[in-house]
Amino acid sequence: MSSRSRSARRVVGITEVARHAGVSPGTVSNVLNRPERVAEATRLRVEAAIAELDYVRNSSGSSLRSGRSASVGLLVLDVTNPFFTEVARGVEDEAAESGLAVVLLNSAEARERQQRNVRLLAEQRAAGAVVMPVDDDLSDLVWLSRQGTSWVALDRGDVAEDVGCSVSVDxxxxxxxxxxxxxxxxxxxxxxxxxxxxxxxxxxxxxxxxxxxxxxxxxxxxxxxxxxxxxxxxxxxxxxxxxxxxxxxxxxxxxxxxxxxxxxxxxxxxxxxxxxxxxxxxxxxxxxxxxxxxxxxxxxxxxxxxKYALGRAAMRLLDSELNEAEHVHERVLFTPELVVRGSTAVYRP
Amino acid sequence: MSSRSRSARRVVGITEVARHAGVSPGTVSNVLNRPERVAEATRLRVEAAIAELDYVRNSSGSSLRSGRSASVGLLVLDVTNPFFTEVARGVEDEAAESGLAVVLLNSAEARERQQRNVRLLAEQRAAGAVVMPVDDDLSDLVWLSRQGTSWVALDRGDVAEDVGCSVSVDxxxxxxxxxxxxxxxxxxxxxxxxxxxxxxxxxxxxxxxxxxxxxxxxxxxxxxxxxxxxxxxxxxxxxxxxxxxxxxxxxxxxxxxxxxxxxxxxxxxxxxxxxxxxxxxxxxxxxxxxxxxxxxxxxxxxxxxxKYALGRAAMRLLDSELNEAEHVHERVLFTPELVVRGSTAVYRP
DNA sequence: CACCCCGATTGAAACGTGTCAATAACTTTC
DNA sequence: GAAAGTTATTGACACGTTTCAATCGGGGTG
Structure with a gap:
């Protein structure tokens, strides 16, 4: 006997939930997305069906229909660098508040991997991206926005404002x-x-x-x-x-x-x-x-x-770009601060 | 004038490529997925059309159709911990070789976030996941495999073999x-x-x-x-x-x-x-x-x-689980090694 | 009682892809 | 030159969701 039991029960869709609750698929969709439009009684009935059938929404369906997925990419230069991981925390926390999922992609400091990751984002029709570019050549990103995925450059203050937003430190x-x-x-x-x-x-x-x-x-x-x-x-x-x-x-x-x-x-x-x-x-x-x-x-x-604030700011900026109808690219600049510890001292010849 | 130019040209689909190349959509799909089945001449024609129109595949469409997406999740306990980031490198490298995209999700040591991430994977119909569980309670993961997403537990040797695969260090x-x-x-x-x-x-x-x-x-x-x-x-x-x-x-x-x-x-x-x-x-x-x-x-x-080997092994295991028709859960155990440096010395009372 | 209005619900269509049986085109064989 | 065989391509449908115009039902108004 195989140890996999996955095929036991087919994963249920919105239509099956609808049948089970005695409503149309459209109503189920409304319960999920605009619950205020559906009458109390039916809403409860649908929710009960969802719980009973253990329905989980298929995001492929949604994003196919809407043309965009509800996730944003975070392209870091190097996952093993502590600087980036702190930034990642900031991005994640802010994204969570906006209900966006973050997919973290690693460029490993390599142009070719950055390119692959950008392409991946385009294929997934990601809503947006927070990017730390590997070098001055932003053509990948320009291509990405042409594909409909907006982005915010991180830690790269020299991005021209007609190209994209940026958040960086002076x-x-x-x-x-x-x-x-x-x-x-x-x-x-x-x-x-x-x-x-x-x-x-x-x-x-x-x-x-x-x-x-x-x-x-x-x-x-x-x-x-x-x-x-x-x-x-x-x-x-x-x-x-x-x-x-x-x-x-x-x-x-x-x-x-x-x-x-x-x-x-x-x-x-x-x-x-x-x-x-x-x-x-x-x-x-x-x-x-x-x-x-x-x-x-x-x-x-x-x-x-x-670092953390940097990540949060970038994500917030991206979020507003996604929601504003008319967006004008913006540039945010943080000021760094010197922390004096024991490794420096007065010069004594 | 707005600085966004995204709506300039609608993103093209497989059907538009087909029309442009004078073939049916099915043929374009074949060119993309089983190029050996299509004649040299038509293949070139289609590829030219793809290049000319700058077509990029819509993964929502694919995974909607196939029921599974071509990406795997990597659930780490804490993105800021260097141990995990090394593991992540191993997973990514191995996944790249198998043509799978890795989405990195952070549980931040919190059960509730792990749960949210697992749910996200289910919604995305992820092919699989490499997971470092936050604690001994694996019920989230059992639920995940019932949803059709297989997983490999990392650094948790006590996973029962009828529940899932695991890769860990002794x-x-x-x-x-x-x-x-x-x-x-x-x-x-x-x-x-x-x-x-x-x-x-x-x-x-x-x-x-x-x-x-x-x-x-x-x-x-x-x-x-x-x-x-x-x-x-x-x-x-x-x-x-x-x-x-x-x-x-x-x-x-x-x-x-x-x-x-x-x-x-x-x-x-x-x-x-x-x-x-x-x-x-x-x-x-x-x-x-x-x-x-x-x-x-x-x-x-x-x-x-x-660490790196751990990540690679986990991903390899997951990959074989995804491809084998009849899979039997496996347990891989690495042996750690002591590295002696200056912080230990003979005890001198 | 006929009318209208309004909120709740429905039904159908569309998104882009993959599959597969069916067909078309072409090659070989007798 | 026709039949059989082979290879290449097609066409139609299904996947799950969302949207939106259309419909239904019920309550209030004239």
């Missing part, structure tokens, strides 16, 4: 906050450790950092050195320590500003392995304020992004 | 590995810091830990003390340090075994804040081997779970 301000903090501590030689400059966010952080030095009357070209890495993960950060220290103790920077906490944590580990102490021998600043920034020792000074 | 062996390690280092007083014992996994780890002491000829009741917490997160771990140290230096345990890395990292922080050094004053062992276990200082000794 990266220039973030870089500047970090820079001012380091300048205030007396640092004069800083390395900016970053991912590819093709990513707009890190470019802006870099500019902000330089602006802080300029503001203090220092020459940013002399003060800020850049080390560019292909990926923003801890292993890369650890390996990059060699490059940071290259040139011997003479030219060693006094502080490292990392484009991301993962990178910063890797750097801290790499420094420790080489016998350098943080912050005595070198200060380290991260970006994002992931949970673990507070767990390492010393705690990581970092630029905090309002 | 928690008893994991607890035992940690225990043997601590015994070997000479520890005689260990605290097991854990989440609710209602969770089967942590019960088994506890048993394994005790078994290791028993094996060494020691009395587990005397050697192992249990501190139970409501949740398994870093903040809880940090706060629990008070309980661990309660009773003064005399009765202080020599080591702490945590049911989870997050907890262990919190404990390490809490200990550091109280001026206790790891591993000199106390050894700490975690469970999971998340990325960050290797980034803190000292590195966290922990029981590694094959």
């Amino acid at each position: 990266n220039h301000a973030g870089g500047m906050a970090a820079g001012r903090h380091l300048v205030g501590l007396g640092h004069e030689q800083v390395t900016f450790l970053t991912g590819p400059f093709a990513i707009e966010q890190v470019r802006r952080r870099h500019e902000g950092l330089r602006a802080a030095f300029e503001e203090a009357g220092m020459d940013p070209d002399a003060a800020v050195r850049v080390v560019e890495l292909p990926l923003l993960n801890p292993a890369q950060g650890e390996r990059a320590v060699d490059k940071i220290l290259a040139g011997g103790p003479r030219q060693r920077p006094q502080a490292v500003f990392c484009a991301n906490d993962q990178l910063a944590l890797g750097v801290m580990k790499g420094l420790g392995r080489r016998g350098l102490r943080v912050p005595d021998d070198m200060s380290v600043v991260g970006y994002d304020n992931v949970d673990l920034a507070d767990l390492v020792h010393p705690g990581l000074t970092t630029v905090a992004q309002p | 928690n008893h062996a994991g607890g035992m590995a940690a225990g043997r390690h601590l015994v070997g280092l000479g520890h005689e007083q260990v605290t097991f810091l854990t989440g609710p014992f209602a969770i089967e996994q942590v019960r088994r780890r506890h048993e394994g830990l005790r078994a290791a002491f028993e094996e060494a000829g020691m009395d587990p009741d005397a050697a192992v003390r249990v501190v139970e917490l409501p949740l398994l997160n870093p903040a809880q771990g940090e706060r629990a340090v008070d309980k661990i140290l309660a009773g003064g230096p005399r009765q202080r345990p020599q080591a702490v075994f945590c049911a989870n890395d997050q907890l262990a990292l919190g404990v390490m922080k809490g200990l550091g804040r109280r001026g206790l050094r790891v591993p000199d004053d106390m050894s700490v062992v975690g469970y999971d081997n998340v990325d960050l276990a290797d980034l803190v200082h000292p590195g966290l000794t922990t029981v590694a779970q094959p």
Whole structure:
């Protein structure tokens, strides 16, 4: 005997419920969607039938009919990155309140996977999407809106307003906050450790950092050195320590500003392995304020992004775009905040 | 002028493609689903029409017709937990190879949300699901299979084989590995810091830990003390340090075994804040081997779970269940591995 | 009592796809 | 060149839902 019992009872549809309650399918549909239009007595009868037959609505039917499904996609760059998972929580909570289902899709930082996911959303006739694009090329998304699925870009402030909505954090301000903090501590030689400059966010952080030095009357070209890495993960950060220290103790920077906490944590580990102490021998600043920034020792000074709020705002924006008849694209900008912990200290030559 | 251009061109269907290519809709369907049945020439003609009209299939139509959708759900306990996100990667990669779309749903450790998500899967007529259940009560899942959606339980080895498939890691062996390690280092007083014992996994780890002491000829009741917490997160771990140290230096345990890395990292922080050094004053062992276990200082000794492999195996199992005509539920068990880092050391009274 | 009105319900049509039996076109064989 | 066989294509229908114009029934009004 097989252990599957699925075919025992065929899944029931709206018509069977209707027959069972002695009404027409249309009435059942009304009970489900606009209960106020149906008389108390019949409503109760239908609800009883629904319960008795254990009817569960078939969303394929609905969305076939309406042309749209009631779910929104959330395209994240990387499911394993804590930054994105916090954002996901925000999106989910807000969506739940609007009665929308969230399907989380992972682009794994790969353009080709993003494209596949966008296509999937189009095939499912998703109502909308919250997207963190893998790079500056938004043509996939433009195509998506032509297919009738609206979207909101997340963490990408440079989206033109005639293309789509966006919610992001002021990266220039973030870089500047970090820079001012380091300048205030007396640092004069800083390395900016970053991912590819093709990513707009890190470019802006870099500019902000330089602006802080300029503001203090220092020459940013002399003060800020850049080390560019292909990926923003801890292993890369650890390996990059060699490059940071290259040139011997003479030219060693006094502080490292990392484009991301993962990178910063890797750097801290790499420094420790080489016998350098943080912050005595070198200060380290991260970006994002992931949970673990507070767990390492010393705690990581970092630029905090309002991750959860970011997610909520994006979803709220999307929701209003879905409901407004005439929508004008909007741009929402959050301001990040520096969180000072133990990984930065006054520079003592 | 509105900035939305969506209604510019109605989304095209299979019939319009057919007309454009001068064939019947059925032929277009064949081109999409069984291209070998259609003659080369017509196939090319249809493909040209598809490209020209930028046709994208409507999955609502397909799944309405077939009764099942081509996507599988992945129900995780907590999107923010690195353990689950690694598993998610495994599931996604395997699913991509089988041509299945993965929708990731978050139960947020809440029974009520799990229920909502299960219902959502039923409404979408999902082909299957990989589920990490919130607790021992699997009635939601039994209901789900009655609705025709098969599932594989993840990380829950006690699922009866007549109920469903499961893929899990041997928690008893994991607890035992940690225990043997601590015994070997000479520890005689260990605290097991854990989440609710209602969770089967942590019960088994506890048993394994005790078994290791028993094996060494020691009395587990005397050697192992249990501190139970409501949740398994870093903040809880940090706060629990008070309980661990309660009773003064005399009765202080020599080591702490945590049911989870997050907890262990919190404990390490809490200990550091109280001026206790790891591993000199106390050894700490975690469970999971998340990325960050290797980034803190000292590195966290922990029981590694094959997270990615776990996800892949679960998805593979689900896929075979979906394709086999006669399926017999299966149970797959992985063995965890102890990773020794700097957080544990020989006990020196 | 005829009329109208109004709320509640119905019936039919449509959404886009997949299936399958039936047909058409074409090839081979004698 | 006709019959038999093979391959390619068609046409119609079903899936479950929603919508909307049409209908029904009952109560109030003139």
